[in-house]
Amino acid sequence: xxxxxxxxxxxxxxxxxxxxxxxxxxxxxxxxxxxxxxxxxxxxxxxxxxxxxxxxxxxxxxxxxxxxxxxxxxxxxxxxxxxxxxxxxxxxxxxxxxxxxxxxxxxxxxxxxxxxxxxxxxxx
Numbered sequence: 001x002x003x004x005x006x007x008x009x010x011x012x013x014x015x016x017x018x019x020x021x022x023x024x025x026x027x028x029x030x031x032x033x034x035x036x037x038x039x040x041x042x043x044x045x046x047x048x049x050x051x052x053x054x055x056x057x058x059x060x061x062x063x064x065x066x067x068x069x070x071x072x073x074x075x076x077x078x079x080x081x082x083x084x085x086x087x088x089x090x091x092x093x094x095x096x097x098x099x100x101x102x103x104x105x106x107x108x109x110x111x112x113x114x115x116x117x118x119x120x121x122x123x124x
Contacts, residue, residue: 013063016081020105020113024055029113036119040101043120044089051118054101058083062103069106079107084121 023029031037031051040046046054062083069080083103090096104117 008063008066010060013060013081016107017058017060017063021056021058023111023113024052027052028111029055029115031115031118034117034119036122037117040119043092044097044099045092046089051115054085054087055103055115058085058103066107080104080116081107082117 027048029052031041041051062085064082064084066079066081069078081104083105084100085103086098086100088096088098100121102117102119102121102123103115106114106116108114
């Protein structure tokens with residue numbers, strides 16, 4: 001079982017979110033290629049520009065918790081931040097759907113922000 005840190009207040013999350021959005025605006029993010037991420041991108045025809053728009057819409061209220069990054073060999077030691085946000089998206093059939101996107105990203109000091117998870121929330 002993974003440890004989740006939930007005792008954060010707005011003042012703890014807001015500075016990170018401000019810096020994150022600056023990096024996102026500049027296009028300095030990369031969505032990890034996982035089966036779930038790729039499925040969501042295909043199903044809702046999400047390109048980098050649309051994902052960028054969605055990430056820029058994140059607010060402190062969308063923040064859920066932090067957890068330790070156990071895959072530190074790939075991204076270094078640090079914490080992951082988890083957000084969940086509902087979006088209206090058009091699926092591949094052209095039908096609009098309201099879905100909650102689960103977004104997990106790495107807190108780091110690198111120029112490129114690793115977006116570990118960007119997929120439909122399967123833990124509603």
